[in-house]
Amino acid sequence: MKILNQEETKRIADKVMSFSKADECTVTINGSRTGNIRYARNAVSTAGLVENTQLQVQVAFGKKQGTAVINEFDDKSLEKVVRRAEDLARLAPENPEFMPTPDKQVFKPSDTFSKNTDAIDPEYRAQVAAYSIEACRKNKLVAAGFFTDQSAFETVANSRGVFGHQATSGIDFTCTVRTEDGRGSGWVRRDATDVHNFDPRAAAEVAMEKAMRSVDAKALEPGRYTVILEPAATSDLLAYMFNGFDARSADEGRSFLSKKGGGNRLGEKLFDEQVNVWADPWDKDTAVVPWDNNTMLARERMDIIKNGKIANLNYSPYWAKKQGARAVGAPGNIVMAGGSKSTAELIASTKKGVLVTRTWYIRMVDPQTVLLTGLTRDGTFYIENGKIKHPIKNFRFNESPVTMLNNIEEVGRPEVLQGDESQFSLLIPAMKVRDFNFTSLSDAV
Amino acid sequence: MERRAFLNMSGGAIAAMLMPYGRAIAADELIKPVEVKFKKMLADTAMGAATQAGATYCDVRIGRYLNQFITTRDLNIENVTNTESAGVGVRVIANGAYGFAATSDMTPDGVAGAARQAVAIAKANSKLQTEAVQLAPTPGVGEVSWATPFKKDWRTVPIKEKADLLIAGNKAAMEGGASFIQSLLFQVNQQKYFASTDGSYIDQDLHRLWMPFFATAVDKTTGKFRSRSGLSTPVGMGYEYLDARKEDKFKAAGGVTTLYRGSYDLIEDARAAGKQAKEKLTAKSVEPGKYDMVLSPEHLWLTIHESVGHPTELDRVLGYEANYAGTSFATLDKWQTKKFKYGSDLVNIVADKTTPGSLGAVGYDDEGVKCKRWDIIKDGILVNYQATRDQAHIIGEKESHGCSYADSWSSVQFQRMPNVSLQPGKKKLTPDELVKDVKKGIYIVGDGSFSIDQQRYNFQFGGQLFYEIKDGKIGQMLEDVAYQSNTQEFWNACSAMCDERDWRMGGSFFDGKGQPSQISIVSHGASTTRFNGINVINTARKIG
Numbered sequence: 001m002k003i004l005n006q007e008e009t010k011r012i013a014d015k016v017m018s019f020s021k022a023d024e025c026t027v028t029i030n031g032s033r034t035g036n037i038r039y040a041r042n043a044v045s046t047a048g049l050v051e052n053t054q055l056q057v058q059v060a061f062g063k064k065q066g067t068a069v070i071n072e073f074d075d076k077s078l079e080k081v082v083r084r085a086e087d088l089a090r091l092a093p094e095n096p097e098f099m100p101t102p103d104k105q106v107f108k109p110s111d112t113f114s115k116n117t118d119a120i121d122p123e124y125r126a127q128v129a130a131y132s133i134e135a136c137r138k139n140k141l142v143a144a145g146f147f148t149d150q151s152a153f154e155t156v157a158n159s160r161g162v163f164g165h166q167a168t169s170g171i172d173f174t175c176t177v178r179t180e181d182g183r184g185s186g187w188v189r190r191d192a193t194d195v196h197n198f199d200p201r202a203a204a205e206v207a208m209e210k211a212m213r214s215v216d217a218k219a220l221e222p223g224r225y226t227v228i229l230e231p232a233a234t235s236d237l238l239a240y241m242f243n244g245f246d247a248r249s250a251d252e253g254r255s256f257l258s259k260k261g262g263g264n265r266l267g268e269k270l271f272d273e274q275v276n277v278w279a280d281p282w283d284k285d286t287a288v289v290p291w292d293n294n295t296m297l298a299r300e301r302m303d304i305i306k307n308g309k310i311a312n313l314n315y316s317p318y319w320a321k322k323q324g325a326r327a328v329g330a331p332g333n334i335v336m337a338g339g340s341k342s343t344a345e346l347i348a349s350t351k352k353g354v355l356v357t358r359t360w361y362i363r364m365v366d367p368q369t370v371l372l373t374g375l376t377r378d379g380t381f382y383i384e385n386g387k388i389k390h391p392i393k394n395f396r397f398n399e400s401p402v403t404m405l406n407n408i409e410e411v412g413r414p415e416v417l418q419g420d421e422s423q424f425s426l427l428i429p430a431m432k433v434r435d436f437n438f439t440s441l442s443d444a445v
Numbered sequence: 446m447e448r449r450a451f452l453n454m455s456g457g458a459i460a461a462m463l464m465p466y467g468r469a470i471a472a473d474e475l476i477k478p479v480e481v482k483f484k485k486m487l488a489d490t491a492m493g494a495a496t497q498a499g500a501t502y503c504d505v506r507i508g509r510y511l512n513q514f515i516t517t518r519d520l521n522i523e524n525v526t527n528t529e530s531a532g533v534g535v536r537v538i539a540n541g542a543y544g545f546a547a548t549s550d551m552t553p554d555g556v557a558g559a560a561r562q563a564v565a566i567a568k569a570n571s572k573l574q575t576e577a578v579q580l581a582p583t584p585g586v587g588e589v590s591w592a593t594p595f596k597k598d599w600r601t602v603p604i605k606e607k608a609d610l611l612i613a614g615n616k617a618a619m620e621g622g623a624s625f626i627q628s629l630l631f632q633v634n635q636q637k638y639f640a641s642t643d644g645s646y647i648d649q650d651l652h653r654l655w656m657p658f659f660a661t662a663v664d665k666t667t668g669k670f671r672s673r674s675g676l677s678t679p680v681g682m683g684y685e686y687l688d689a690r691k692e693d694k695f696k697a698a699g700g701v702t703t704l705y706r707g708s709y710d711l712i713e714d715a716r717a718a719g720k721q722a723k724e725k726l727t728a729k730s731v732e733p734g735k736y737d738m739v740l741s742p743e744h745l746w747l748t749i750h751e752s753v754g755h756p757t758e759l760d761r762v763l764g765y766e767a768n769y770a771g772t773s774f775a776t777l778d779k780w781q782t783k784k785f786k787y788g789s790d791l792v793n794i795v796a797d798k799t800t801p802g803s804l805g806a807v808g809y810d811d812e813g814v815k816c817k818r819w820d821i822i823k824d825g826i827l828v829n830y831q832a833t834r835d836q837a838h839i840i841g842e843k844e845s846h847g848c849s850y851a852d853s854w855s856s857v858q859f860q861r862m863p864n865v866s867l868q869p870g871k872k873k874l875t876p877d878e879l880v881k882d883v884k885k886g887i888y889i890v891g892d893g894s895f896s897i898d899q900q901r902y903n904f905q906f907g908g909q910l911f912y913e914i915k916d917g918k919i920g921q922m923l924e925d926v927a928y929q930s931n932t933q934e935f936w937n938a939c940s941a942m943c944d945e946r947d948w949r950m951g952g953s954f955f956d957g958k959g960q961p962s963q964i965s966i967v968s969h970g971a972s973t974t975r976f977n978g979i980n981v982i983n984t985a986r987k988i989g
Contacts, residue, residue: 038960040765043575046857047566048545050961067526071549091604093522122569144767146960176768187768252625253663253670256988260668270989360771361896365907365927368670369986373905373927375898396896396903396929402988439982440929442903443774 003031003153004053006165012055012073013157019082022059022089025159026101028293029055032152037125040144042133047125057085063098064089099317104161105298110287114194117169118151124195125149132175132204141211143204145175149195154289162296166289171195172418175204176378177211178445184391185445186210187358187378189232191418191425193287210357210379217391219441220382226353227436228346228383231415231428233356233376234404239422240362241370241401242277242334245304247313251323256370256402257310266310271405273308279331285416286425292329299329305405331424338414338429346412346432348386353432355381355388359397360420370400375442394445395438407434478636479509479531481648485588487556488640491535494557496642498564500537500544502580504641505556506811507533508854511634513599517611518627519619525604532854535560539567541577547855581837581845583814585644591808592650594801595683599632599654602684610687611656614715618660621719628658628675628715631954632684637811645813653804653966654686655679655954658715662722671725671924673718673909676702676743676891677709679954679966681806687711695947697741697890698876698973699919701912704743704890706949707802721910721922728922731911733983737886737940738928738976739879744908745867746951746969747892752932753787753794754865754969756901757821758958759830759840769960771899774932775827777840785827788936793868794822796831798847803968804952805864812858814847821865825937833860852963859959866950866970870942876973879941886914887926887981892951894927905929907984925985935976943972 004012013027031053038046058067059082066088070081128147136143148171155165173190188207192198241256250257250264257265280301281290290299295317303311320327347355357379365371376394383389412430419426488505495503509531516523532549533556544567548559611628618626635651658675680686689710694703702717703710740748755761756773764772779785788794798805798816809815812834820828834845850861880888891909898904907927913920930938952968 034961036961038768040767041763044570045765046543046545047570048857050855065524067524069526069528088525088527092525093608095521095523097518097521142764142767144764146768148961174768178764178767178772182772253665253668254625254661258668258670260666262665265989268989360899363894363896365894365905365984366925366986367672369988371984371986373894373896375896375903377899394898394903396898396905398905398927398982398984400986400988403986406989440903440905440980442898443931444771444898444900444902 003033003151004029009153009155009165010163012078013155013163015075016057016078016082017157017159019079020059020086020159022061022086024060024101026058026296027055027157029155030152032150034148034150035120035122035125036146036148037129038146039129039133042137042143044129047122055081057081059085059089060098061089063094063096064092065095065098066092097318099321101158101160102162102296105291105296107164107290107298108282109166110282110290111284112169112193112287112289113167114169117149117171117193117195120149120195128173128200131200132177135204135208136177139208140180141208142178142180143175145173147171147173154293156291156293156296158296164289164291168289169193171198173198173200173203175207177207179211179215183445184211184215185378186214189417191416213381214379214391217393220392222395222438222440224435224437226350226409226432226434228343228350228353228355229431229433230343230357231417231430232358234428234431235417235419235426236359236362236422237372237401237404238334238426238428239419239424240364240372242304242424244370245313247315247323247325248319250313256368257313264313266313269309270402271305271308272408274408274411275305275308275405276337277305278303278335279333280335281332283333283335283427286333286335286427288332288425295327295329297327297329299332302328302331333425336414336428338411341410341412343412343430346410346430347383347388349410350383350386350432353383354392355383365398370402371398372400373398375444394442396440396442397437398439399437404433404436408432409434484638484648485640485646487533487551487553488638488646490553491533491556491560492640492642495535495537495560495564498561500539500564500567502538502642503560504536504639504812505533506851506854507638509636510853511600513632515607515611515630517615519625520612520615522608522612530853533559534851534854534857535563536857537563537567538578539564540571542567542571542574543578544570545857578835579838580834581843583643583812583834583845586647586813586815587644588646590648593652593681593806595652595685597684599652599684600634610711614658614711617712618658618715618719621716622662622723623660623719624663626658626660629656631655639809639811639813641813643813647809647813649808651681651807652683653679653681654684656687656709656711658718660715660718660722662719662726664726669726671722673722673725674891675718676704676714678951679804680802681804682802689713698739698880698888699912701919702890702910704741704949724922725924728924730985731923731926731981731983733981735978736981737883738979739883739886739888739914739973740976741890741973742949742971743891743951744889745971745974747895748906749865749867749969749971750953750967751895751897752901752904752935753821754862754967756932757830758860758862759832759836760860762830763839766958770958774900774902780827783826786825786937787822787827787933788825789939790825791870791942792822792825792936792939794865795819795868796821796846796863796865798863800864800950800968800970803864803950804966805968810847810849811851812845812849814845814849816847819846831860831863836860850965852965856963861958861965862956862967864968864970867974869945869948869972872944874941874943876943876947879943879973879975880914880919881917883914883975884916887923888912888914888919902931903929904932925983926981927984928979928981930979935979938976938978940975940977942974945972947972
């Protein structure tokens with residue numbers, strides 16, 4: 001099914017709601033066209049295009065709620081999906097925590113769509129792959145990569161007058177370059193709304209350079225080191241932590257933001273005062289739709305950490321009502337204030353330290369302190385007297401992002417990127433952090 | 446990579462994870478299968494169109510995927526959702542290259558169109574191809590069928606019965622000492638039809654379910670909280686798994702908790718979880734150092750998955766997953782020596798897609814290959830990998846291992862992990878007898894935090910329950926335990942294992958791999974096993 005415009009989705013949403021006999025009805029319509037090309041061993045392995053459009057209807061009778069999803073849009077199907085949601089709602093037990101869908105919201109549009117990205121064709125994708133494959137072949141390197149582009153739309157509507165529709169687009173590129181003998185490995189990631197902000201040649205060169213420089217890594221004793229963490233090295237660590245900015249968990253005593261004796265740590269200083277983080281759906285580099293799909297509430301520009309203090313927590317509508325707080329749309333992006341220095345400049349001001357390109361396979365060890373474990377990967381280097389001295393073997397770390405953001409020495413220029421496993425669009429700086437805790441060595445290249 | 450917890454996801458997100466193109470349907474529609482005659486006609490149409498367009502090989506997968514999931518929080522049911530997804534995926538070889546296309550249009554014109562598109566893609570891809578695809582021969586099996594053996598069809602159990610069971614479990618956990626609990630019930634039915642130009646028409650009806658929970662105890666005065674997850678396992682069975690039977694219960698070493706095989710007692714386990722989560726709040730923090738680790742099957746399955754399952758996937762070994770999941774230390778040159786000591790002599794690891802009740806058990810894989818069992822590690826030596834039809838020749842095999850899987854009709858099939866299991870010890874040994882010889886050790890029950898590097902050398906695992914072992918006896922509960930090791934060192938430190946009476950399977954419902962990512966299901970069996978001198982770290986920290 002083609003990408004639908006605002007008039008088309010408004011017509012579908014109105015029709016769906018006109019079929020509903022429930023006390024309230026909410027409609028979400030999502031559609032996307034996603035192209036991709038994947039390559040490995042210096043050859044394309046798969047390429048494809050997937051189109052998908054989906055309609056979700058949620059209805060409630062009193063505190064009984066039902067949800068149904070369908071991907072057909074003729075009138076008969078629209079009525080069928082409403083009836084199914086209603087059937088499920090009648091079967092469902094009453095949910096004492098049920099909250100009515102919100103009244104009309106004002107959604108100020110954000111700039112989430114790019115015509116340039118929308119125009120990407122198979123030849124462009126093939127060319128992206130070809131740049132790294134050809135350059136790697138010439139340099140006796142081996143490329144494996146994945147480029148994906150998406151044009152999509154999101155629509156929300158409810159029986160109390162909420163309506164929002166916005167087109168979105170984006171590209172994501174990752175490339176791993178290894179030396180033929182497998183002793184060196186480099187990586188790069190690039191994300192953008194507008195593909196014109198993406199340079200596939202320059203990106204491939206970053207991965208190639210890291211691969212060549214990482215050959216003959218030496219072992220450094222595990223321990224606490226000053227580290228320069230490139231944005232891709234902290235993206236998932238930060239996303240893990242920001243997933244935990246939930247008021248309910250904190251108030252219930254099961255979060256690192258719970259206060260001893262009860263309540264939460266809103267307003268407390270938990271990080272270095274250089275740390276300023278906010279969510280802003282209208283941020284020019286990481287714009288997201290101006291509403292939260294789950295609650296249909298409008299998103300706002302919202303400080304999350306202000307001068308090292310917890311500035312805001314997420315309240316679900318139920319918890320907000322219970323605690324007398326105001327619920328707003330949960331953030332879709334995370335912006336962290338940076339400085340003007342490049343990573344090279346951060347290195348230049350470092351006497352002894354470790355440069356980390358990327359972290360990998362991050363998992364929660366202890367939610368009490370957000371202690372996370374994971375490994376460095378694809379370019380880890382020893383820094384001495386302001387220069388990269390030599391590559392080093394990868395480390396496993398056990399570290400909390402709370403501790404990490406307390407030990408910040410300096411921040412660099414922010415970069416746009418997605419995490420490996422994060423749902424946020426991120427704009428985060430490279431960071432110089434002292435006493436980062438590496439606990440063991442890994443032989444992996 | 447084992448997908449991380451989905452607790453923070455909305456119902457819609459869980460549905461999306463289970464089934465990318467799911468649509469909700471009424472329960473009564475779930476049990477009516479699509480007629481085999483109709484599926485054969487569609488498959489023949491697609492294969493005819495592909496052959497006419499120039500394909501030298503074609504396979505057609507007609508899928509109908511039915512899921513139901515229920516989520517709860519404390520004493521409330523949060524969500525009940527039914528989803529259905531149906532469509533056809535056509536894979537071809539033309540000019541020596543693969544092409545794939547999928548459609549939800551289940552008409553002769555729809556599938557013929559997809560077949561022609563697949564051939565066009567194959568021809569385009571062939572220009573970039575350096576080597577032609579070589580498929581290991583697979584005999585056509587004609588018209589056959591296979592179904593997961595089950596006694597109780599989850600599709601016919603009333604929602605109220607399931608909701609009542611979940612809430613009774615939550616109540617038991619809270620009575621036991623939990624302050625909060627979340628529980629879920631995932632139920633899956635995959636009706637898969639496979640046809641290929643080799644002459645196979647295979648109709649399969651697959652059933653699986655999983656009931657995980659997460660119980661949390663909070664001490665507001667100290668500000669401490671601790672959780673204990675359920676000890677059930679995802680299974681390839683029907684709803685009878687949730688009808689607890691006495692003969693399926695096992696006492697853990699030292700009688701510290703009850704463990705299950707073949708059926709599961711939710712109420713009993715949830716009550717124990719509440720009590721144990723509370724006990725964890727005041728348990729002794731572990732002294733870091735070297736310990737002999739005694740690992741229960743409920744824990745060890747995940748270590749096997751990460752440190753043996755993934756490194757012996759042939760596509761990883763060859764570099765096809767380099768940009769995402771990574772490569773493997775278990776390289777072909779090591780395997781070719783026939784001497785690579787992956788583990789101690791006791792370590793025998795077998796791959797299979799045949800164990801009844803396991804997640805991997807099917808009659809035929811997604812390339813129409815009849816499923817079987819084979820050795821991966823024999824007496825400690827790496828002897829084989831996991832391969833699909835196009836990989837078999839690389840390791841000198843005459844036929845595929847039957848490891849092909851796609852998570853949807855709309856996804857292209859590729860190499861996925863079969864069940865990979867540690868064989869039980871040959872000598873009679875119970876968990877209590879195994880513990881008797883341990884002077885300074887730790888007993889771990891249940892899986893917890895997990896992380897491993899991209900070549901599968903260095904790993905770190907947590908768990909659910911930790912107990913001190915001192916002079917042959919299970920002692921007090923410990924907390925803040927994680928062990929770090931290197932795959933080869935760890936498996937070579939394997940010094941004893943219990944016999945088949947103690948052998949049980951754990952598994953993953955959401956094993957992620959590939960770009961775009963696909964999920965898979967896989968079980969791993971083991972009996973309680975001992976590893977000597979493993980490095981244990983203390984994970985307690987202070988923040989702010």
